[in-house]
Amino acid sequence: MIEQKDLLVSGLGDPVHPSPLCFESAKRHGGRHFVSESERVRLDITEGGGRAVQTPLTLEEAGPRERLFFDPRATTAAIVTCGGLSPGLNNVIRSVFYELSENYGVPKVLGIRNGYRGLNPAVGKRPILLNRELVEPIDKLGGTALGSSRGPQDPRVMADFIEAQAIDILFCLGGDGTQRGAHDLHKELQRREAKVAIVGIPKTIDNDISFVHQSFGFATALDKAHEVIQAAHVEARDAVNGIGLVKLMGRHAGFIAAGASVVSQEVNFTLVPEIPFPLEGKGGFLESLEDRVRRRGHAVVVVAEGAGQHLFEGKAGERDASGNLQHEDIGTYLRDRIKAHFAEREFEMTLKYLDPSYFIRSVPANGFDRFVCDQMGRHAVHAGMAGKTGVMIGMEHGHYINVPIPAVVSRTKTLDVGGDLWRGVLQVTRQPRW
């Protein structure tokens, strides 16, 4: 259960060391980066009896602080990347490294190999000492220079390793699972009264992490998904009664499918996890698709990985190493159902199925994401050096913020089906309002 105290940003102790950053210069540019502003938001938390209550949460603006908890010259930091890939991971690693080593003067930054696995010496590779030569070129590359993994590690074993390596700050780049792992680790270190800062940096192309308006990698994923949708549109348009069906990632949330549909403007049906749709019958997906093809000669359908799972009820899905439910493959299922539907009606049709899943997340970050990564990495360093712990860098209302991890993982962000993005999708697709 989340307690009120979990909703406050934890600190390791009094920050006593003067910061080497130039605050006068920051002030001349508006001072926004070091004046801590806060705002009130409402947070849904579930208490004992499953009652959802609304609790006000004070958010703290991220940014450099005048006094630090750690003496930069005596600090050891480490970076770990976990979960699935996302464009921009290397950019964040680079940004964290440069902010630490060049702006704060931290002498030792370790790269933890292959996610939390690298914090368990029994199964993981040894950390690498990051240096300028290694880190300098990685921003041009997709993936993560440190490697990643899924699957649990014992927080006690990880805490032992962190203490043995004398790591003062650990930056955990990953999705909601990674942030949960970071929280467990933070709790274990707190229990030991170890002065180690755990700072999360949100990573997901799915954009489903709370308190992050737009996570890094999402914009790049939209660019790539858009290219594939354009291909599907051209194929559908130039065939006789052509249908282009594109499956995109999005386990719990339809942000990629919805965003890419709006970017493309050529999509006629967008199917997302948040809105169960009727497959058959009048007004259902198949009938509506047939109607569209009869009227316009072609159609483009975008389906998110987590959509339509109600169609598989009763089937027990498998789980990955981290415990994430593996969805039934809605893409190939729809492909086969669409073909069967048109065959039954003896309605000639050509269907092209495109599944660009890994293509949209393994590529280098685009310009916008590179910018977000740079800022996120630097804010994470400011938080860590100030001794903030159990926090993740978020972004709300145009401000980077330090958010307590329990608040982050207390809810999953999903599409607001009454919001602007979904309204945009409905306008673009003109699909039925299921």
Ligand SMILES: Nc1ncnc2c1ncn2[C@@H]1O[C@H](COP(=O)(O)OP(=O)(O)OP(=O)(O)O)[C@@H](O)[C@H]1O
């Ligand atoms: N509830 C949890 N408690 C502690 N650790 C967890 C939890 N869930 C996941 N982890 C750990 O965090 C790491 C990454 O988790 P996971 O594979 O779920 O990816 P993720 O961070 O959610 O990213 P993605 O969005 O790509 O799925 C794994 O090592 C996993 O074991």
Ligand SMILES: O=P(O)(O)OC[C@H]1O[C@](O)(CO)[C@@H](O)[C@@H]1O
């Ligand atoms: O094949 P993997 O690595 O498990 O990744 C697939 C998952 O990664 C995600 O993109 C999240 O990072 C999900 O949308 C998807 O279900």
